[in-house]
Amino acid sequence: MSTTAAARVNDQDPPPIETDEVTIVVATRNRADRLAETAPHHRAPVIVVDNASDEPIRMPGAEVIRLRRNLGAAARNTGVARARTPFVAFADDDSYWENGALARAAALMRAHPQVALLTAEVRIGAEGRLDPMSAAMAAAPLGTPKGAPGPAVLGFLSCAVVVRRDVFLAVGGFQPRLFVYGEEALLAMDLAAAGHLLSYAPSLRVRHLPEPSGRDPRARRRIEARNRLLTALLRRPPATVARTALHTGPHALAGTLRHLPWALRHRRQVPPSVEESLRLVAGAVGTTRAEARR
Structure with missing residues (x-):
């Protein structure tokens, strides 16, 4: 396809850069219209992974990497590998970091060298309502460790994190087999381990700024369930794998079984300290949900 037929994001001058220590990596597919809405808000060098x-996506002022096939969440790995800054921020084509956030993130990373990942507060939609996952993180079930700028977490939303580039690459980034939906859990475990x-x-x-419709929620739930079980197979104790399998529907279970030989070959159980933290987080989430049903 010729470049003249490429999807164009915008022809405006790029926004001012607030830090040269962070690169924003955006993975996108067939959503040039959404990218056009968020691109003017980016305040750091941008790599778009198409x-x-x-x-093909065209975004003036950004480096665009076009992939030959859809890699899902693992497309971000390509952007991180191309970046040359010590820190990388992820954004989706329907999200952006508020002004000043990336400069503050770089300062926090420099001040706290043990931190490999910072996750931000997420506000949804034009009204800016708090994302439930941000509210759960603020409850701090794991407390705030020494040397950390905020509560410890073992999960995150991929559109709202800043990572140390070298550490992200050292642990392998996002696992391609998971493709999309729930891919964050495995990376969080590997960083903590x-x-x-x-x-x-x-x-x-x-x-x-997610679209109110347009994606199949049933398909998403099936993929998320499959990825939960695959992640358990890869990193959790056998009892946890069994419990997860019991709560996995037939379609997601069948999808997991297709990857079973691969998962068993790559199984590497997390250390006991990380497993205990995972149980504490699961217990806190379960308590919150029970209280919400009262």
Whole structure:
């Protein structure tokens, strides 16, 4: 396809850069219209990874990497590998970091060298309502470790994190087999297992502007369930794998079984300290849900 037929994001001058220590990596596919809405808000160098869109993405002021096939969440790995800054922020094509957030994130990373990942507060939609996951992180079930700028976490929303580039690459980034939906859990476990801190930093804020419809929620739930079980197979104790399997529907279970030989070959159980933290987080989430049903 010729470049003249490519999907164009905008022809405006790029926005001012607030830090040269962070690169923003955006993975997108067939959503040039959404990217056009969020691109003017980016305040750091941008790498767009075009996940084999039907029409190639063009975004003036950004480096665009076009992939030959859709890699899902793992497309971000390509952007991180290309970046040359010590820190990388992820954004989706329907999200952006608020002004000042990336400069603050870089300062926090420099001040807290044990931290490999910072996750921001996420505000949803034009009204800016708090994302439920941000509210759960603020409850701090794991407390705030020494040397961390905020509560410890073992999960995050991928559109709202800043990572140390070298550490992210060292643990392998996002696992391609998971493709999309729930891919964050495995990366969080691998970072924690390698001895790094993951912190919630509510002083950083991301705006997320998801479309009210357009994606199949049933398909998403099936993929999320499959990925939960695959992640358990890869990193959790056998009893946890069994419990997860019991709560996995037949379609998601069948999808997991297709990957079973691969998962068993790559199984590497997390250290006991990380497993205990995972149980504490699960217990806190379960308590919150029970209280919400009263």
